[in-house]
Amino acid sequence: MTVEERSPMQFEGIRPPHIHMGFSKDELMLKTFLMLSIIAIGSSIIMGINALIHILTALGTVFVIHTLIISFQKWKKKPVSYDSYTSTLVAGMIVGLAMPIAGPFYITAAVALVTVLVFKFGQNWLFIRKYINPAAGAKTVLLGLLSIMLFWEESLSIGQLFHPHHLDLNLWTAEGFEASMWIFQRVTIFGRDLSATASLLFWQTHGWIGGACGILVLIVGSIAVVWLRYKWRIVGSALLTMIGLAVVFGLIVRDDILLRISFHVFTGSFIFMVFFMATEPQSTPLPEISQIIFGVALAVITFFLQLLNVLGGSIFALVLLNLATPFLDKIGFRKPYGFKSKKQRRSLR
Amino acid sequence: MKSFKEKGRFEITLGIKESVAEKPVKIVPPAEIMSVYLKQHLGVPTQPQVQIGDSVKFGQILGDLEENQKVYAAVHSPVNGKVIDITTQKNPFSNKVEQIIKIQTEDAKTNQVFEKLNPETASKEDLLNRVKKAGIVGLGGATYPTHLKLGTPNRITNLIINAKESDPNTSSDYRLMVEKPDEVLKGIQVMAKILNVHDIIVATRTKEGMTPHLDAILQEHGIRVVRMRPNYSIGSEKLLIKEILGYEVPQGHYPPEIGIVVHNIATVYAVYEAVYEGLPLVSRGITFYSEQTGGENLWVRIGTPIEHIFNFLNISPTIFEKTIMGSIFMGPSLESLNIPIEKGTTAITGFSKDRSKPYADEIPCIRCNYCNIVCPVDIYPQLIMEATKKENVTLLKKLHVEVCIDCGLCSYVCPSLIKFTPYLLKGKKLIKT
Numbered sequence: 097m098t099v100e101e102r103s104p105m106q107f108e109g110i111r112p113p114h115i116h117m118g119f120s121k122d123e124l125m126l127k128t129f130l131m132l133s134i135i136a137i138g139s140s141i142i143m144g145i146n147a148l149i150h151i152l153t154a155l156g157t158v159f160v161i162h163t164l165i166i167s168f169q170k171w172k173k174k175p176v177s178y179d180s181y182t183s184t185l186v187a188g189m190i191v192g193l194a195m196p197i198a199g200p201f202y203i204t205a206a207v208a209l210v211t212v213l214v215f216k217f218g219q220n221w222l223f224i225r226k227y228i229n230p231a232a233g234a235k236t237v238l239l240g241l242l243s244i245m246l247f248w249e250e251s252l253s254i255g256q257l258f259h260p261h262h263l264d265l266n267l268w269t270a271e272g273f274e275a276s277m278w279i280f281q282r283v284t285i286f287g288r289d290l291s292a293t294a295s296l297l298f299w300q301t302h303g304w305i306g307g308a309c310g311i312l313v314l315i316v317g318s319i320a321v322v323w324l325r326y327k328w329r330i331v332g333s334a335l336l337t338m339i340g341l342a343v344v345f346g347l348i349v350r351d352d353i354l355l356r357i358s359f360h361v362f363t364g365s366f367i368f369m370v371f372f373m374a375t376e377p378q379s380t381p382l383p384e385i386s387q388i389i390f391g392v393a394l395a396v397i398t399f400f401l402q403l404l405n406v407l408g409g410s411i412f413a414l415v416l417l418n419l420a421t422p423f424l425d426k427i428g429f430r431k432p433y434g435f436k437s438k439k440q441r442r443s444l445r
Numbered sequence: 446m447k448s449f450k451e452k453g454r455f456e457i458t459l460g461i462k463e464s465v466a467e468k469p470v471k472i473v474p475p476a477e478i479m480s481v482y483l484k485q486h487l488g489v490p491t492q493p494q495v496q497i498g499d500s501v502k503f504g505q506i507l508g509d510l511e512e513n514q515k516v517y518a519a520v521h522s523p524v525n526g527k528v529i530d531i532t533t534q535k536n537p538f539s540n541k542v543e544q545i546i547k548i549q550t551e552d553a554k555t556n557q558v559f560e561k562l563n564p565e566t567a568s569k570e571d572l573l574n575r576v577k578k579a580g581i582v583g584l585g586g587a588t589y590p591t592h593l594k595l596g597t598p599n600r601i602t603n604l605i606i607n608a609k610e611s612d613p614n615t616s617s618d619y620r621l622m623v624e625k626p627d628e629v630l631k632g633i634q635v636m637a638k639i640l641n642v643h644d645i646i647v648a649t650r651t652k653e654g655m656t657p658h659l660d661a662i663l664q665e666h667g668i669r670v671v672r673m674r675p676n677y678s679i680g681s682e683k684l685l686i687k688e689i690l691g692y693e694v695p696q697g698h699y700p701p702e703i704g705i706v707v708h709n710i711a712t713v714y715a716v717y718e719a720v721y722e723g724l725p726l727v728s729r730g731i732t733f734y735s736e737q738t739g740g741e742n743l744w745v746r747i748g749t750p751i752e753h754i755f756n757f758l759n760i761s762p763t764i765f766e767k768t769i770m771g772s773i774f775m776g777p778s779l780e781s782l783n784i785p786i787e788k789g790t791t792a793i794t795g796f797s798k799d800r801s802k803p804y805a806d807e808i809p810c811i812r813c814n815y816c817n818i819v820c821p822v823d824i825y826p827q828l829i830m831e832a833t834k835k836e837n838v839t840l841l842k843k844l845h846v847e848v849c850i851d852c853g854l855c856s857y858v859c860p861s862l863i864k865f866t867p868y869l870l871k872g873k874k875l876i877k878t
Contacts, residue, residue, distance in 0.1 A: 378811055432822050435845065
């Protein structure tokens, strides 16, 4: 059956255009996977074999779930939701990179399972499109459940949101902030002790796997944004807002501004999320001004959640803004040709 | 120049142009049966001025209207012959069934039809009337009657000649610049006289040295040559104006209303022929191309069936799964090879089976934003498609679907292989109703 026959539009003959650029969704996904793989390699070098196991666990889980779902659909002679594995593998890679290195592997497998089953296939089945970033949605659900068990001691040891030692951090004062940076000051590479700032930029051994090397994410993410034409306004506005907030807050509480910026921007949850999750096409707005609103709001919410010690707070912020996307799609339109300011128009004769 | 570069760094290969551009124009003799639509222009159809059985002379009026106020252009016989039928046939450009006159060709002779005019001594009215009599329309594909554009009551300060030839599958305008530079200059001068305009710009995609004679004579006569950046969408009239002069034409208005007139270079040549040679518009240049056979630049009489052109080129049409008329971005596909060349036909392109349906495997939209990035008029094809599906007229108005220029770039870049054009067209219709 041709697209003309399947389409709800009435076709007469074959409508133009008659050529296509040749760049497909699969190619977009494969190139995204390639970009993520570079970060995965970097993170595995920095964080060790556990990082690789997390990533492979996520990839293996999504592959199995995808196969089971499409096999079931074929067996039941239902239309297959996703023929290609490419976007599922990207989702799996994101899950792997979005997990904290300290977490148990079964949590990673569980998040990957929910990602594909509920937030990828499920959303597509229910709404025909994805309103929430699958990895972010799955992680929020699971970690939310774990957080409910906050006072169950055992849950704290595997807790992802309020990791026990985070509960004592005070990021609202200069002294508290400086004292909280101890975790980044324990890193020694090639016989050298790294400063907290250097560690945040180059070599984080805890936190999100994807953010192990902040600079690597920044470079690879920037290349991906340009190469694959991600929604750069979201990335740009989120990063600038976060830097701005860090500077302002640092000036108010009078602490090390550079460290403040490094902490808020380069903690794995934010830097990785902003490049590879906040640019997920389906769950983010299309109009340019709305993309900027999205990015700014994402940074503001994340910033305050970080101050509240919700160190994976960027995920909540993202899910919240994903839900606002249908509204954001109705505002913030650019002016089309012929509606620009009077300066750009020649007066009528 | 290997490719056109659009907004967002999207590229369009210019392989077709490169393979055909340097081939000299071949003249295609008329077919045994010529078929001439009575409406080959933007506006109302003309009425037949002949009857079945009438003998017709080359250049004789076949279709005309008496009401001067209407938007139309006369249609002329491309051959000496006999009217064998006046019937109806689907016109691929309008997608409607329209009147068509079939003529049995007696000979391929051509002759001067109107008295030759000397533009230096002829009045502006005489020249304008000649353009009207010759049935000239915009030959870039828009087919708006040229006499109406030249006869604008607005004061015109800029005349832009569009020699950019933006479609990636056409090179006939370039051949005119190479093979008929003096005639092109004369045509421009006639237009400038009618419009009483002194600031004339020839917008071209050619590089320095590609059309040396034309460049030299244009410079000699104080006509500016603006070399455009390699881009498909700025071939559109309104975008060309913005690119060259920096002005936007306010929505709902036309370029003459802000003192600018744009004409295609093929139209300029038709004006030359009408004034200097006394010829109506009965032939034009086109480019034929297919991957299997390569391409040719052809001079074809209007009314020549596509099938005849294939015969002339010794090509079996069965090798093509799909044949399209005009731009590969905007032209319709043909349901039959009996369809004749029209005034607005710029090209014929044949596609093999593996290339005929590049959008066949459409998948759901992933909202990647590519269509919005590439859109040259800054609208949102994806959001318009959603609004059209829901028939949300309020949102369609807010999204300004009426600004769409049907360039097809949104579909071209879509990784999900979605054809947006039908949704955009339907969206336009919805806000009108």
